[in-house]
Amino acid sequence: MNSFFMDWNNEKEVISSLEEDIMVTNSDGIIIKVSKGSGSHYGVEPEALLGKSVYELERKGVFKPAITPEVLKKKKKVILIQKAGSRKKILVTGIPVFNEVGNIEHIVSYSYDVSELLVIKEYLNSVEEEMARVKSELDLLRKKSIKMDGMIADSLPMQNVAETIRRIRDVDVTVLLLGESGVGKSALAKWIHQNSIRKDGPFIEVNCSAIPESIFEAEFFGYEGGAFTGAKNKGKMGFAEMAKGGTLFLDEIGELSGHLQAKLLKFIQDKKFYRVGGTKPVHADFRLLAATNKDLEKAVQTKEFRQDLFFRLNVVPLKIPPLRERQEDLFALIQYFLQAISKRHHRERQLDKALVDHLLQLEWKGNVRELENLMERLIVTSTSSIITKEDLPYEYHMQEKVDDLIHFDGQSLPSILEEVEKKVLINAKNRYRTTTQIANALGISQPSVVRKLKKYDC
Numbered sequence: 443m444n445s446f447f448m449d450w451n452n453e454k455e456v457i458s459s460l461e462e463d464i465m466v467t468n469s470d471g472i473i474i475k476v477s478k479g480s481g482s483h484y485g486v487e488p489e490a491l492l493g494k495s496v497y498e499l500e501r502k503g504v505f506k507p508a509i510t511p512e513v514l515k516k517k518k519k520v521i522l523i524q525k526a527g528s529r530k531k532i533l534v535t536g537i538p539v540f541n542e543v544g545n546i547e548h549i550v551s552y553s554y555d556v557s558e559l560l561v562i563k564e565y566l567n568s569v570e571e572e573m574a575r576v577k578s579e580l581d582l583l584r585k586k587s588i589k590m591d592g593m594i595a596d597s598l599p600m601q602n603v604a605e606t607i608r609r610i611r612d613v614d615v616t617v618l619l620l621g622e623s624g625v626g627k628s629a630l631a632k633w634i635h636q637n638s639i640r641k642d643g644p645f646i647e648v649n650c651s652a653i654p655e656s657i658f659e660a661e662f663f664g665y666e667g668g669a670f671t672g673a674k675n676k677g678k679m680g681f682a683e684m685a686k687g688g689t690l691f692l693d694e695i696g697e698l699s700g701h702l703q704a705k706l707l708k709f710i711q712d713k714k715f716y717r718v719g720g721t722k723p724v725h726a727d728f729r730l731l732a733a734t735n736k737d738l739e740k741a742v743q744t745k746e747f748r749q750d751l752f753f754r755l756n757v758v759p760l761k762i763p764p765l766r767e768r769q770e771d772l773f774a775l776i777q778y779f780l781q782a783i784s785k786r787h788h789r790e791r792q793l794d795k796a797l798v799d800h801l802l803q804l805e806w807k808g809n810v811r812e813l814e815n816l817m818e819r820l821i822v823t824s825t826s827s828i829i830t831k832e833d834l835p836y837e838y839h840m841q842e843k844v845d846d847l848i849h850f851d852g853q854s855l856p857s858i859l860e861e862v863e864k865k866v867l868i869n870a871k872n873r874y875r876t877t878t879q880i881a882n883a884l885g886i887s888q889p890s891v892v893r894k895l896k897k898y899d900c
């Protein structure tokens with residue numbers, strides 16, 4: 443039994459003298475007790491409420507909703523916001539008072555005018571929403587504003603790459619650039635260097651597949667005078683030493699032999715090396731970047747590439763998507779190369795719309811390099827200031843059938859095969875940077891590629 447609230451007559455003076463808005467109703471919803479402050483939120487005198495039914499007051503719009511029916515329904519304390527008049531918002535708390543047998547006998551309610559608080563809350567909510575909107579716009583703007591000089595990075599995947607590079611700008615961390623041939627790994631490596639704390643130091647690029655294994659160590663670590671037959675008297679500085687204070691970029695790292703992988707791992711771990719024939723250790727002082735178009739994780743599984751070396755290199759992996767997955771970049775690159783190459787060759791050139799539409803449809807297996815080469819070819823060979831689809835080399839007319847491209851009339855099979863071979867080689871040359879890459883792609887030896895390129899003068 444709640445002794446405090448049971449005898450309202452005893453409490454009469456206490457409640458009625460309170461300045462706050464307190465009311466007591468019975469279980470029929472009749473207001474049986476009011477305080478001095480009752481009704482002030484509703485714009486009526488306390489006496490105007492006393493003896494009235496909350497249902498009636500609700501109907502008349504003095505307040506809405508009434509709290510008594512809610513407390514009776516839920517049989518527990520209820521807090522709600524009432525509307526009073528057209529503008530006011532009142533926070534009302536209703537508490538049930540039970541009799542000995544557990545039935546609600548009275549409901550005590552007290553209220554505060556929270557109109558101002560709610561207005562402030564709404565205002566705060568709108569400010570928060572506005573801030574969230576501004577923040578996302580800023581994020582977008584910041585991403586868009588990551589301009590990479592001489593590099594087109596309009597697409598979302600490239601913006602993400604740019605954002606990662608921006609985040610690691612001040613850190614001397616190893617970056618592994620992954621992606622198909624021609625996607626721009628070397629260009630990005632240069633960009634990373636130019637935007638790093640080592641930008642004033644040298645950028646040394648080593649193409650791991652282009653240096654024969656027999657001389658790799660001497661080229662890479664340098665050698666002392668007389669270290670081997672044919673060595674220069676004074677010795678020679680290797681790439682690792684040349685990169686002092688700057689960046690050492692190991693391109694095509696996936697092509698390194700197992701023996702050289704082991705050497706490289708030791709060198710990365712020890713952070714020092716010896717020139718071939720030398721006894722004095724040289725301290726390694728550079729930031730390491732590496733790139734490959736090989737699936738290195740797969741190469742680790744097939745044991746072609748050392749896992750420990752992979753972990754050392756894969757600190758920050760940057761995957762550069764192929765151009766066919768970056769339509770926004772493709773369009774921007776076409777415009778970029780048109781301008782840059784036209785300027786370089788002092789030729790004012792424009793592209794016809796049908797040609798641009800056609801270029802946007804192509805697969806670009808050789809990625810940005812292939813596009814750049816084709817643009818250069820179009821610009822230097824076209825005789826008119828507007829380049830059209832007709833100016834495209836035959837291999838870029840994808841709709842045309844192979845039958846139409848090979849002319850049998852009066853040709854022997856060997857000459858047709860030669861013609862095809864030449865076209866395949868030109869195509870491969872557009873896509874790949876080195877003859878080793880072409881050889882790998884076409885499944886022939888590198889000397890054979892060199893011979894054929896010479897034979898066809900391409």
Ligand SMILES: Nc1ncnc2c1ncn2[C@@H]1O[C@H](COP(=O)(O)OP(=O)(O)OP(=O)(O)O)[C@@H](O)[C@H]1O
Binds near residue numbers: 621624627735
């Ligand atoms: N986003 C880009 N904006 C402008 N030029 C680019 C961009 N990406 C690549 N290029 C240009 O495309 C050509 C090929 O790029 P790059 O040599 O960096 O490719 P790669 O991925 O290193 O190729 P590979 O694996 O064969 O070494 C370069 O001339 C480079 O400057």
